[in-house]
Amino acid sequence: MAKDMTLMWGSGSPPCWKVLIALEEKNLQGYNSVLLSFEKGEHKSQQVLDINPRGQLPSFKHGDRILNESYGVCSYLESQFKNQGNKLIPECGAEQARMYQRMYEGQTLAQKMADVIYYNWKVPEGERHDSAVKRNREALIAELKIWEEYLKKGPGPYLAGKDFTLADVTVYPSIAYLFRFGLCEKRHPKVAEYYNSLKSRPSIKATWPPTWLESPQGQDLLKDI
Template identity: 70%
Template sequence: MAKDMTLLWGTGSPPCWRVMIALEEKNLQGYNQKLLSFEKMEHKSQQVLDINPRGQLPTFKHGDNVINESYAACFYLESQFKSQGTKLIPDGPAEQALMYQRMFEGLTFYEKLNAVIYYEWYVPEGERHESALKRNKEALVTELKLWEGYLQKLGSGSYLAGPSFTLADVVVFPTVGTVFRFGLSPERYPKLGEYHNLLKERPSVKASWPPHWLENPKGQDTLKDI
């Protein structure tokens, strides 16, 4: 089944990582994949544009079905392979409701993170302002405190929607992994740190860990004072 799948991806991209974790959790190893370079602008290559006219990664295809949006691809994989691998959508209404809520809040978390760590990438030099970056950092702090509180409420050893690993973890963990890669202090955010430590040992996460992070484990310190 996985032989009918093709994933074009970039290392360190949370959207790509989401899909890769989902594929691992559904026991769909062995899919066709190609690692592309953002630095070389390979995500704008004709190979990508033929499948994804937005010129973005991930680009994912299963047979003739193209599902490039990472959340959509994760939902699709769970829907098509329900009985295979990890069950990623819980049956209980309370846990399911919390899963959906955290999944879509995860988009805001990712957006607020990007507004800080990629500020210089997104904003042309002549349009950058310290006050804007300061506001972005304050918004990220508020967001981080929200997630810290969510995990505090659930208790130690919990996943984002309760005792089971769900799609919420599939799509939000890559953002959590990225905040720590960029120097977030686990002492300042102990519940997020605990969650990060719990999930980074999960086989699906280890199998899909960004290769350039493995090559250079140190990371960056952009968020050390956040």
């Protein structure tokens, strides 16, 4: 089954990492893994464009089926291989509802994170404003407070409850990315506890970004958040 799959991905990318974790959780090792370099522009190569006209990663193909959105790939893998590997959608209705809520809320967290981390990269120098930087940082702080409360009050230890689900598959990479950029663990103790508790999970440990392993020291852009 996995031999019919091809995943083109980039190291450190949260969307790519989600798919890598999902494949591990479903015991779908043995797929064709194509690691590409963002720095070299390999995500814009013809190899990628042939299945993803936007030239973005991840780009995923299973037989003649193409999925290029990370949430879609993760959901597809769970749907197609529900009886293989770890079950990622809980049976309990309450946990399932919480899973979907946290899973898609993760997109808001990822966007607010990107608004801070990539501001200088996305916005031309002449169009940058200190007020926008301040507003983006305040929005990320407010968003992190929401997740801190979820983890403090939730039935835990995972985002949807007692089981590791698609919510964790899709949100954990963004949380790890925040700490990679220097998020202060003392200011966000529950988020930090969640982050550290899952580092040793086999699917996460096996897919830890190779560039992070090569250079364990991250950046300090978020140290004051």
